[in-house]
Amino acid sequence: MPALEVRGLVKHYPGVKALDGVDLVVRQHEVLGLAGENGAGKSTLLKALVGLVTPDAGEIYVRGEAVKLRSVVEAANHGIGMVFQEQSLVPNLTAAENILLGSEGASVRRGLYRWDVMRRLAQEQLDKIGSKIDPLARTDSLSFADRQMVEIAKVLRIEQRSQHPPVIILDEPTSVLESKEIDTLFAQIRRLREFASVVFVSHRLDEVLDVCDRVTVLRSGQSVGEVAAAGAVPRELHRMMIGSTGSDDHYHENAASVVGSEQPRLSVRGLSGKSFRGIDLDVAAGEIVSIVGVHGSGREDVCRALFGAEPATAGEIRMDGRKIDLRSTRAACAAGIGYVPAERKIEGMVGPMSVADNMTLTKQKARCAGPFVAPAKQASLVDRWIERLSIRTPTRDTAIQRLSGGNQQKVVLARWLVGGDIKLLLLDHPTRGLDIGARSEVYRLMRELAASGVATVLLADSLEEAIGMADRILVMNDGRVVTEVACPAGGKPSPLDLVKEMV
């Protein structure tokens, strides 16, 4: 008897059919992968399984029994728990409280907290995944990855909550993790399989095939196929996801532009800030430079400092030889610098505003005639970019928060391109949460931009991505650039070479 079964689930949103009769079977003691393009309906399906989305039609069976899941609590009582795609911890509570939130058990008696018990219970969860963090640390003092670990620790509480073998759903848990942490997580998933079922979502298909026993592929809200992981290759999955064969050349290396050796477009000397010191960096027009490093290496802060979003204490920055004073993001924008932040939900987009408004927020000139907004101009501009980046949205006036994560990211990227005057792009994990197709498109876009002379600083999602895309790689460690590796097409370094320098 399957642990969980879904039959003909349908969910409509205004303008979209997020789920169009999905079928899904999760067997006992298996790790089921879920693959699909951005907006295929994965998150919606999974949210329906924990009672956060009420389906319009279709049935859900838990261990053969039809159930109606109306809330997270009900789902938890059936043994279903989920780690959400967007991080969902209360920042001002301790890690322990977050782990036990909603199922405090013995740590809260008659409404009264027993901090020592809470600490112990939380520690048990953290020990399961081998995390070293202090349970009583405030969550907002933890790094992004540590917070992700807390989330996983939190969902493992399900074990204590239900007497049945639990079903644990992980919606893109790896997109913000480092490879070491991913290994820990996978070990954890394999341990879970002993007594539970796991549903795993990732856009990194090799990961999916690595950890899963079986993969179900979703397309446009329908299940289009199923693959046994053993022996399958990513290309096969990808073909099912998009319904045709994708290109082989993922990183579009043949489109890599040849960088001239004229004066650098961006030149940074001795840049120092709170978490980085003495950064020197040159990026030529058309060059893609990637900075790699472990968590806390400070590369993200460097990136923000270049955009004027993080104070720099010393150093100078020149664009095309002209010194610029980067104390505000405005100045950076005016100098032709664009920045795509990693935390898309908070920093990258204005959720309730429309796709069109988000896209034209920065380059207002592109939609204005004189000082006035020209609606027709805006409409045609936005529609052109929606088509060019194949952004999946009902209309250009849909609030961006209604889009799937990947499509949101494309809109945020488009924001810098609509003006056509971008000189330097700072991309902080630009492909986080994007499906292969979308990724490939972003890479192609980056190549195109590079070819047209845009300099790019890339904080890649993975080492492979950095190697694949960059012309040159800088390795940062503890706030300093420790080495620089040339990375021309055809002469790529191996990941191992870089990892040596990173730690």
Add this chain to the structure above:
Amino acid sequence: GCSEEAAGDKTATDAGGCKPADVKLVGQVRNESNPYEASWLAGGDAFAKSVGLTQERLTYGGDSTKQQEQISQILAKGDKCLVLNVLPNGDSDTAPIVKGADKAGAYLVTQWNKPADLKPADYKTWVSHITYNGVESGQQIGDALATAIGGSGGIIALQGVLDTAAAKDRFAGLQASLKKNPGVTLLDQQAANFSRAEALTVTKTLLTKHGDKVKAIWAANDDMALGALEALQQAGLSGKVAVAGIDAVPDAVKAVNDGTMTATVSSDGTWQGGIGLAIGFCVATGKLKVADIAAANRAFFAKQFLVTKANAADFSQPKTTASDFECGNVFNRVAGPLT
């Protein structure tokens, strides 16, 4: 095109053409939640009942704009025989009320607050303005305190809402009294905004600041005096410091009678609430002609009495009777023209 007034505005009715039953009586004060103004409205009700009418009660919560809004709305209804007895929130509020009433031909009596250069005599239906002489009352209680402390010692003063004529006049009275009693020194003065609670805090602070030097507390109204009394009690100084206020609210009269307070000055809310309506009613029904009212009665100080232990018992009951409101008697309590 632009015009001076809204269409449909009528010209003022001929004075005195109203049947008593057609008259509409409106009394407007700040709020119903303090004893003085509650007694004012009660006085208005009592008068209205005596002529077989009811008083429409309006309160504006000490909010000038709300007062204006209410007045303009009530005037816009276009009643022919409207009588208004109004307590303007501050001096600045009187002019628009007067001009509005004048345009609409409503009979208006104002009390307490009025700028000096705005005179009822210049208007047809602004029948009268009634107030008490604040300089006099401020001085009277100042003198009473000076006597109570034997002519020498320090006093502190609690001021009212600084932006009102009453507060300023009363404080001017205190200063006059200080001039007359050179032995008395003003240690400190603070605004407590006519509020019992604020007076309590301010007094406590001033008591710690000046300590034993404080022999008396001068308060610009009884509410503040009562707050000061509480402060004295909490500081263990009950009976050791003389306190005086103005208004003769029941609690203060009782305190004077008990000897815990030195003096207060009577301003008779019940009478004020009735008399304004009475004057307006008499004019509206033609029993009194505006032209016949003596100039001195168009803007006058009403009689006030210093209440001390000697006469406090007389003031514990309202001194207002129905006969005060007969058309022949409405100006019986005139103490003198406004100076």
Add this chain to the structure above:
Amino acid sequence: MPLIALVALVLALAIADSDFLTTRSLTAALRTAAPLIVLAAGATLVVLCGGIDLSIAALASLSTVLLALWLPDLGGLATPVVILAATAIGAVQGVAHVLLRIPSFIVTLGGMSILSAVALVVSGAGTVRVVDDTPVKWLELYVGGYVPMSAAVAIIVVAVIAVVLKVTPLQSWVSATGYSESAARLAGTPVDLVKIAAFCVSGACAGLAAVMLVSRQYSGGPTMADNLLLPAVAAIVVGGTAITGGHGSVWRSLAGALVVTLLRVGLPIVGVPSAYEQILYGVIIVVCVALTLDWSKVSIIK
């Protein structure tokens, strides 16, 4: 939605008192509402940017004093000068908020006390009479015999603000700032300038409201407009503008200001006793907000 609340309220008042639906009564109500409309419209911009301006009423009070003091010397020029001064004061608060990074609630709460104190001192703690009010008398006229000039001006102000927002990038800057300031900043929106501008407009509106009050009161006073603060904020919220920023419009505040005025004036006039008036006011205003708020736009209500 706020329109429905408004119409319902007018009907209810008309049923309670048949005199209420006359042209004269409605005209008077419109005229009464004018300063509140202007105040609320200005402050709406600040609210849209995610802040709040608690100083508008104190600033309007101070402006009445300044206007009354300056009218004798400057005549007709006094009006624009006062509005400019109020704009400058708004700007100062905006700059303090943006540069010192103090929450607008605190800046303007402090500003409120400071401006009140200045008004008290400048006016000598008393009313400043306007003997010759010809320079502001035009506000007392009626357009076409029916529409009070002050109300017409108020509506024009609302319309101008609304149109300027709509046809320029300002609308998206303001909303972005209100919905998500950090995202707006990283998108290169001139967040600081937008906020300062919002405070400027709020100040200017307070100045204009002061002109209206002076023309109505024939004087200026240091506490004259103080009591309009809560009604103005109520007008904004009743209109359905989200107090957390982003979503809303000045038109909504116009409707909200009319609702609030009708409640303030209408209830006592139709004969509701004072104590019940307050209770009714409390209940109706809460119900109005419940009706006007667009929940689909505001996910979390604080």
Add this chain to the structure above:
Amino acid sequence: MFAALSPQFRSLGNAQNIMDAAAVLAVVTCGITFVLMMGSIDLSSAGVMGASALTVSLLVANNRNDNDLGLLGIAVAVLLGCAFGCLSGLALVLLKVPSFMATLGVSAIGLGVATLMFAGVQPNITDAMLKGWAIDRFLGLSYLTWIAVACILVGWLIQRYTRLGRYAYAIGGAEEVLALSGVKVKPYKVAVFALAGAFYGLGGVMVTSQLGAGLVQAGNGYDFSAITAAVVGGTLLTGGRGGVLHSAVGVLLVMVLTNGLVQVGVSPYWQGGVEGLIVVAAVAAAVIPQRRRNQVVK
């Protein structure tokens, strides 16, 4: 600074005076802190305190009627405050009215109820115990001050050790996350408002004890003062930061300030202004160390 300017300010008597004067504000601020922690705002204290002041003054021995319920009367007044708080909370969660407006409405209702009870005649309390609270002293401080200290302690315990307190804090941090974790936030929100209402109710009782009479205006000005005190103490209006102890410090700062201005002899005209300036300066000074480039300030 005030200590340098005025010798009286330094006196022990004045320290007592400041503590005593801070008592009511401390209790009210304690209540409002929980609401602010959730990221909501509460302007209902004026009305709630008025209603509770009238209630208690009519229920304990007084000059208006023959009631003499003593402590029971006080409990009823506090419960009434609690009920008003509930009302605000329900308006917030059921009608989805923002707390700013809901509590403003409840304040008006409270004032109306108080005016109804007032009915034109000032109720003076004669209850010896209640009056004694303001007069009698223990270790140099009035009973009211000790009540305030107890309130702060209880408030702190609630904030630190109860689910209500921690969830209030969490709601201010990330309300939507609580829902994702299966926590029903609505009851907690209502409970927080009710708790705050109870504190206001007690505040109203304390004012009555101080003034010896039940005033409709008992809570005048406490709404904004309490918010000011809480914010000066470091509680953020956006929620999720600060707490009862922060607020207690804020109350003391504000009281020292008001007291100091009178002691130093600043003209009454200017006092409000100077106070405002200092509050702004204090908050500005407090935020300088935690200033970050892209931090949101609303």
